[in-house]
Each structure stands twice: as structure tokens, then as C-alpha cells.
Amino acid sequence: MKLYYAPGACSLGIHIILEEIGKPYELGQVALKEGAQHKPEYVAVNPKSKVPALDLGDGSRALTEFPAIAAYLALSNPEAGLMPKDPLGQARTLEAVDYVTGTIHPHAFTRQFRPNMFSLREEDHPKVVEQARGNAEKFFGVLDRIWAGETWVMPQGYSIADAALFFVQYWQVKRVGQPLPPKVERHYRAMLERPAVQRALEQEGLSA
Template sequence: MKLYYSPGACSLGIHVVLEEIGKPFETARTPLKEGAQNTPEFQAINPKGKVPALQRDDGSVLTEWPAIAFWLAASNPASKLWPEGIEAQARAYEAMDYICGTIHPQGFTRLFNQARFAPSEADHPKVIEQGRAIAEKGFAVLDKRWTGDEWVLASGYSVADAALFFVCYWAVKRMNMTLLPRIAAHFERMLARPAVQRALATEGLPA
């Protein structure tokens, strides 16, 4: 397998999942800030022009964070990253979809790329304000709907935790945001995991 990633992007969460599984995989650095997603070479891998993208052993490519996470976890049951039972599975999808479909693109993308939402620089402070509000609300919603103890789901550690980790990493390390106590404790537990430490080291990111 080969993971196409950009250092510190949402692909970090998939990187963590791969490290948790423990099977051999390659990484292909695709720095978004340098426009690597727009090169013909990467467009041939993922014409959507974004990471993560996972090239599987048969040469096929899987894209979109929740789909990649599900496939990796479900096809590696020994890792126990995909919960058992339809209720827990639905909750895993629910958490991943909210993080990857709302907190990330509606919240943090506004904090990282104001021009995407407002061409006039005069409007950028308002975009930042909106992004921070959306991200903070997102964390509050996750905290309120928390069903687990140490981990997001009552069934235990799962791909949902890797999803929460990458937005928490952005919040703390890039935006200097203060997380809610339960979310902050989860972030510290994630940082202590060897799989997370290996992923951060490979991507050249501070722990």
C-alpha cells in the first residue's frame, strides 16, 4: 500500500490508522502548499486533487477519508479499529462524517484559506471568525454526544479517534485553540500512542 499525504493535512489521521494496523506501507509526500496535488503525476492518482489517497496492493486507488478509514479497519479486523455491531458502526460513521464533512471543511478550511470563502481581503477577518466558531461548535457537539470513556465510542478505540485527532492537532498546534477538557484529554492520550508518534515523526511534525 502507498499513502499519498501532505504533512499535517487530514491525511495525518489515515497515516495514524496505517501505523496502528502495522502492515507494511509506503508514503508519498504530496505537499499541498507547493501545489503537488495539481501535478499530472498526482492527478493520475487522484483527479480530485486532494489527500489522502491510498493506492492498494492491486494498484487501485481509494479516496475520501471515511472510505479509506473504513476499508483499512474492516479489512484488518485484528487491529480492532472497526467496532462490532451495527449501532457502534453507525456511530463511527457519524463521528467521521461530522469531523470530515463539517468541522474540517466548514471550520478549519476557513481558518487556513480565507480566499476560498471571500475574495476580498477586507472580509477575511470575518471568515476567520466564522471558521473558529464552527470549529468550536463542532468540538462542543462531539463533547456533548460523547459515548465512550477514554475514546470517542463506547466500544473502544477506533478510526473515529484518528479522525478526531487530526482536527485536534490543527486546533492545538496550528491555531492555539483551547480544547474542552474531555477533548483535550483525548488529544493527550492520542499523542502518547506509539502509532501517532511514528506518524508525526515520518511527517516531520512536532508531538
């Protein structure tokens, strides 16, 4: 397998999952700031021009979209224990992953990092960023209130939901410099202690 990623992007969550599984894989860095995602070489891998993308190594089309890649890796490597065994537990796990990737990522962070995508008027960009910061506080607050597990997101234990949550936590702490609510903060600190997380951060040249 080969993971196409950008350092510190949402692909960090998939990178962590691969490290948790422990099977051989390759990394292919995509220089987003240089526009490499739009060049023919990468468009041939992922026509959506974004990361992550996972080449399964079997000649088939690369798998794209964070929830799909995460679910595939968990379900195809059950020995890693990254997905609950019961249907409701699996659904709750995917529910958490979707909240991160479909709500927190775009509305709390893409709005902050790329306000030009949400308003063509440059004078409106500070308001877009302000709204996004408020969204981040609200969304993390929701997670804190509905937290069902102990250390990890799911009561059944560590799962792909934890790897998904980590990348937005990392952005909030490291890129934005804002605090997390208590339960979410405790989770973030526990994630930083996991060897798989430490390896992924080191490989991407990121500080813990």
C-alpha cells in the same frame, strides 16, 4: 499499499490508522504548497487533486476520501480492532468520522486556513476566519456534550473515529493555538501517548 499524504494535513489520520494496523506500507509525500496535487503525476493517482489517497497495490484505482479509506482499512483488517463489530456501532463510528471530515474540517478549519475559498473580497477574510474560529469552538463543544465513550470516542473502544478526531484536534492546538473542551482535551492527550500516533507525527516531521 502506498499512502499519498501531506505533512500535517487530514491525511495524518489515515497515516495513524496504517501505523495502528502495523502492516507494511509506503509513503508518497504531496507538496500541496507547491501545487504538486495539480501536476499530471498526482492527478493520475487522484483526479480530485487532494490528499489522502491510498494506492492498494493491486492495480486498481486509488481509494480516495478519508471516510472511505478509513472504513476500508478497518474492515479489511478486523484483527486491528478499529471498528466495532455490531452494525449500530459501525454506524456510530462512521457518524463520528463524517462529523469530523464533513463539518469540523471544512467549516472550522478550511475557512481559517483558506478564507479566499469562501469570499472573493479580501476585506472579508478576517470575518471568515473569525466565524471559523467560532465554529471550531462550537463543534468541539458539541462533541464534548455528546461524548459517549470514556477515553475514546466510541464506548466500544479505540477506533478510526479517534484517528479522525485527532487531526482536527492537532490543528486546533498546534496551528491555531486554541484550547479544547475537557473531554476532547483528555482524548487529545491520550492520543499523543499512543505509539502509532507518535510514529506518524515523527515520520511527518511534526512535533507532539
